[in-house]
Amino acid sequence: MNNYRVLPLAFIALTALAGCSTLPASDSPLAQAHSAYNDAQANFQVTTFAAGELKQASDSLDKADRASSKGESGATVDHLAYVAKQQVAIAQEAARQKAAELAVANAGAERDRVRLEARTREVDAAQRSAENSQRQAEASQRQSEASQRNAEASQRQSIAATQAANDAQLSAQAARQQALDAENRSQQLDAQLRDMEAKKTDRGMVITLGDVLFDSDRAQLKSGGMRNVQKLAVFFKQYPQRKVMIEGFTDSTGSNSHNQELSDQRANSVRTALLDMGIGTDRVTSRGYGESYPVAGNDTAAGRQLNRRVEIIVSDNSGNIAPR
Secondary structure, X not given: OHHHHHHHHHHHHHHHHHHHHOOOOOOOHHHHHHHHHHHHHOOHHHHHHOHHHHHHHHHHHHHHHHHHHOOOOHHHHHHHHHHHHHXXXXXXXXXXXXHHHHHHHHHHHHHHHHHHHHHHHHHHHHHHHHHHHHHHHHHHHHHHHHHHXXXXXXXXHHHHXXXXXXXXXXXXXXXXXXXXXXXHHHHHHHHHHHHOOOEEEOOEEEEEEOHHHEOOOOOOEOHHHHHHHHHHHHHHXXXXXXXXXXXXXXXXXXXXXXXXXXXXXXXXXHHHHHHHOOOOHHHEEEEEOOOOOOOOOOOOHHHHHHHOEEEEEEOOOOOOOOOO
């Protein structure tokens, strides 16, 4: 029974000794390589100027650690540790050399800067002396020119007063002419609208085209209706700032859907005719209202004929048309 107790204890002791054997001794080449690498890694100069060399040393040190952990021969581990330590030394030397080169370059740059500043100060001094002489000459020139400017200013004031009087007269004449032109255009516009039997409403001037434009229950413009549309086209070409809304209406005969479709088609026929005559698409819109908005009763033939119509609403000078 005592023999069974001794065996586990012996096994534990052997395991502990084996584990300790994987750690490098403090004076071994591997430990020395680690120490050298740690010192180099803590050196800002090495990590800054020799990062590549230090990486090679790190890779070699990793190889040595792996060889040691795998239980490879001591000679192999020592060789790899030696290589890593040498690469650390190379990194340190490379860092020292690059730092020295940088210091020399900085010293040369500083000498050049000092020389340049000295030359700049000399040039500035010469420039200031020349500028002082120039300013003195300019001061004398300005005094001479001031007298001449005073004389010229008096002359300009006299000319300006005369010009202002002339401009005021021309402005008054232009304003009178604009007023006359506006009045003439307004009279011409009123005459043309009267010729087309336009009526003034809350929505603007409205021209009503009666049922004679179309055959019964048809949307195609007849020849007589086309002549009326030509008058409209001539008018809108003379007043390009004006826009137009074309609205179609029917009487109450027939279904609502049929009347709506017919009114849409008739309004669109007038719109298409205006477009074909050269009026821009952005100026002409159309819409049908069917039997809505009657202007007379639908209980008589005369009333129904009045309700079958196309209304042309002319915008104001800004192109605005009040909504229905």
